Amino acid sequence: MHPADPLLSVRDLRIAIGPVDAVRGLSFDVRDGEVLAIVGESGAGKSLTARALLGMLPRGATAAGSARLRGETELVGARRQVYAGLWGRRIALVPQDALSALSPVHAVGDQLAAAVRSVRRVSRKEARARAVAALEQVGIADAGRRARAYPHEFSGGMRQRAVIAMAMINEPELVVADEPTTALDPGTQRHVLELLARRREETGASLVLVTHDLAAVEEHADRMLVMYAGRAVESGPVDEVFARPRAPYTAGLLASLPPDLSPALPSAEPLPGRARGGPVAGRRLPSIAGAPPTLAELLPGCAFAPRCPLARRAEPAEPAEPAEPAEPAELADDDRCRTELPEPQRLGDGEREVACHRWSELPDRPAELFLENV
């Protein structure tokens, strides 16, 4: 262990499930006390990545590469006993589905107390007191009585609070939350996220937050990692990525937000040809043309190429007359999107990374590239 080692360091993570390479070489760090948001395409491998870190991959999935906790503890391929020693005290999961994280047959307080006693040698009474305190810390009123209730007697929001209490009770260093509020009632989502952020701050843990809620990313995350088809396309400080996306996919993601979602998002600028509400015809939102790729059939080159407006622009125009063949070197250059996998490269001072051959060609208002199917 070296003091300069980040809390978590993921290098070239690969996850295969059956014949499909779902995660294809993912590298990122999680620093002490930071919130890293993982956002991106549905099916990009965010949940599989989260599960790989916790040693909870579905059956039939295998992980390769490396994910080290503080430079020493290797998580990829670790045996169950290793994980058993880490769960709760060093790393914890807040899953999307709270019911899957709690046992239906034990009272919530008993489950929390058991979690305490699995780590510390304390009396039953003390474990019990800690369990009640943990429920209080997540804003559950009348915690002493609630601790005796079973998960199904809790509302969805309360249950997710209890799961957060469970994840935090032994003060882990790293909490991985996979869409912790998606299944919740709308009004409750914000409260639960705020609570998660507050408990993270109080315990000094680092948080990896997988989410589609870009407003939540803006509010709670320090840095963000954008994924597409099992790879990182871009990463960097949240405000910088929002202000100036560098990867075409990120630009498309931000352009797809409905207008006036958040004043800080670039998509909030009125875009030409975009009516608000009113007749149906005015209701189209910019979106990224085409469908997400099927991982089993990925072509060589950049996975985003079939949908990418920059790659399309770069396609050599149909030659009017078949005379002059293009310079071989130039042709190879134009084709890079389709033949060569873009590797992440650092921009400037190294806080930003982008994996795109043509990032420097992205216009100042990239949202305009995605207006054609409005």
Added chain:
Amino acid sequence: MSPASALLDVRDLVVRYGSFVAVDHVSFDLAAGETLALVGPSGCGKSSTAAAVLQLHRPDGGEVWFDGRELTALDERALRPLRPAMQPVFQDPYGSLSPRCRIRDAVAEPLRVQGRWDRMAGPARVAELLDLVGLDPAYGDRRPHELSGGQCQRAGIARALAGDPRLLVLDEPVSALDPSLRAGVLNLLADLQERLGLGYLFICHDMAVVRHFSDRVVEMRDGRIVDER
């Protein structure tokens, strides 16, 4: 009789759970081709209203007219053939599909219920529906837990569209999708509405999406309608 123009006419709807009144004399109507958003804080009765409209939970009072028929007067047997025409799309991506059922069977189910399943054309129709929501038809072989959250939610939408519905009750239908897919699915729903005149009862907390997508907004609080605009 219900007014001829309304696809859906809800009158004085009441839903009680024990002594708790979740929906308290709620009335609204919805024309074909129209989107009505139902908004309001957590627990205000939106989802109970939706379930009662679809007769998934029989209301304790009031009338629900759909396409000129009084659903509240029909028994389960009489409702069954009507169900594919009024379909829910739920928020919880994994909870809304049966965990044991393959995706292609789940999508085919409304066709089977209507007695419209055709062994020759059926599979192609299922593939077409999956394709429509941006899912590779190869995913049809999988079960819900073998899909990502967003893939599952799109399978739920494909299923809702299978029985040529006239009314969709969309309860946070795009919550599990990334913003671009969300925009794509909302665009698809707008297209279908324009082409086929579907009526949408749209439950959503994201006011930016609501403003963008709805013709009218009904706001509920404590089981009652408090505002209509």
